[in-house]
Amino acid sequence: MASPHYEQQYLDLMRRIWAEGDERVDRTGVGTRSVFGTMLRFDLSNGQMPLLTTKRVFWKTATREFLWFLTGDTNIRALCAQGVEIWTDWPLARYRRETGEAIDRAVFSQRIVEDADFAARWGDLGPVYGKQWVDWPVYEPAGEGVYRRRAHGVNQIADLVHELRTDPGSRRHIVEGWNVAELDAMALPPCHKTYQFHVADGRLSGVLYQRSCDVALGLPFNLWGAALFIAMLAQQCDLVPGDLVWMGGDTHLYRNHADLVEAQMARQPAGSPRLEIRRRPDSIFDYAIEDFIVHDYHPQGHLAAPVAV
Template sequence: MARHPEYQYLDLIEHLVEKGDRRIDRTGTGTLSTFGAMMRFDLSDGTFPVYTTKRVFWKTAVKEMLWFLTGQTNIQSLLRENVRIWTDWPLAAYRKATGAEISQEDFEAKILADDEFAQKWGDLGPVYGKQWRRWVDAHGKEHDQIAGVIETLKTNPASRRMLFHAWNVGELDQMALHPCHMTYQFYVSDMPDSTAETSAKGRLSLLVGQRSCDIGLGNPFNIAQQAALLHMVAQQVDMVPNELVWVGGDVHLYLNHIDYAQTILSRQPKPFPKLCLGRRPASIDDYRIDDFIVTGYDPHPAIDVPVAV
């Protein structure tokens, strides 16, 4: 019997606990770190790689991916979807600038209620969505990298240039957080002969390069949302999802996540759920969270893990 693919994640955590390089990091929390890791997930049978050794709130992860795809960079639209995972950075900036001891709940309420306040304090700078959909070159021209990839997949699927990325050197200092998952590259296998009469579809794979990976809090979200993206793009270009390949650079476990690590290492993975898309939207811009139909998800209980800001 094949080994459960979630063991790739558990093995990486075990390696960090046992052999990780102890480091002081940007947040001051401290980490156990390693350099260079890879995980591969086969999505060809509808598998949705949502980890099972703790409950992953996959809808929140997919909502974040849908937000990236809109090109938006303000947390107001995320908060309207009840997604709070980006609030820490603008909240910290607001407290530092004003000296106000405002609670996260009150800050989020002001963002939601006051558009002017949200415009001033809720924007994250030119983070992922801005770079993916509205990268501005030296001549002031905007580039929609997502649209470009989809067009190339339709017209030249053998291309080695089907990628988008977010590491815009000239705008890094304006971002609330530098991009962690940086490069997304697509690859098509089993391409049907365009001259033959066949209903065969190409198989679409996605490789994600991530320079920095919070293995406890970030990676479970990243894998789920990247798998969702692969399903969406495959549907838009009339292909079938194949393999999600994840490559990490500095992969780390925060020192205040050690109890988390020990807990999930004591648990046995359960079968991954399945994902199907309930409809085919007109474009990559038109997906909604209700389009993602997930069945068979029966994870171990959730674990609260603190974020390092």
């Protein structure tokens, strides 16, 4: 008997939340159905990737976002310039709230790209993912009762690559985004907050713990990003990808996503897309979007739903 398609566990999770989830009033005011404490596992050997096939996942957009994280940038300007609008809604909401101007999203994004001063004023997200990943702040004594922030913080990604190469058996291969002292300065505190990696028999596996997960819109991107992270690290450290284990805290579906959820649960997954990384750059920070190709990805039609901000 053939094994279930890797995507079936995602659909089963969606079905469980929709049928059994607790009705909750959430931060956005939209409302969710939610379960707590969930897990998915995917085999990444031979280039396999957990790309959903029951709807199109824009993996290039997710890849551009992940590469942007690795730069440590926290302004949406570079993303908007590539046509990536994943983060635009948060600065846009702040702009509308503080100025009272009902500016169109496309116009706002265009101004961000074309006007550096406007981008500096309105496009920054605060110290979100990339900042914590490559420049976690460090404070040093500078006199009695005085501490000064060091010019360069901890680059967790560079340290991770070094430790995977030199001490693969360590249990401390962790990248953390949840900087308690800086949460209030972030446009959105990190959802995919903690990554841990494990090496066994030349295989690199990873766990992603996500404190809050929008299963319909966010999770497909999160699964891709985590699997991509493992694939890039494996290449840089002369390993091969093993498993991705995804763990969710508050795992939810928004109530206004009913049409998407019902349509997707009615579809049957098929196919097995594979990732090819075309070159090995000098460091994990030197990849470009052109370095990634996905083979044999034939998803069913796109399903859209509004983002809750």
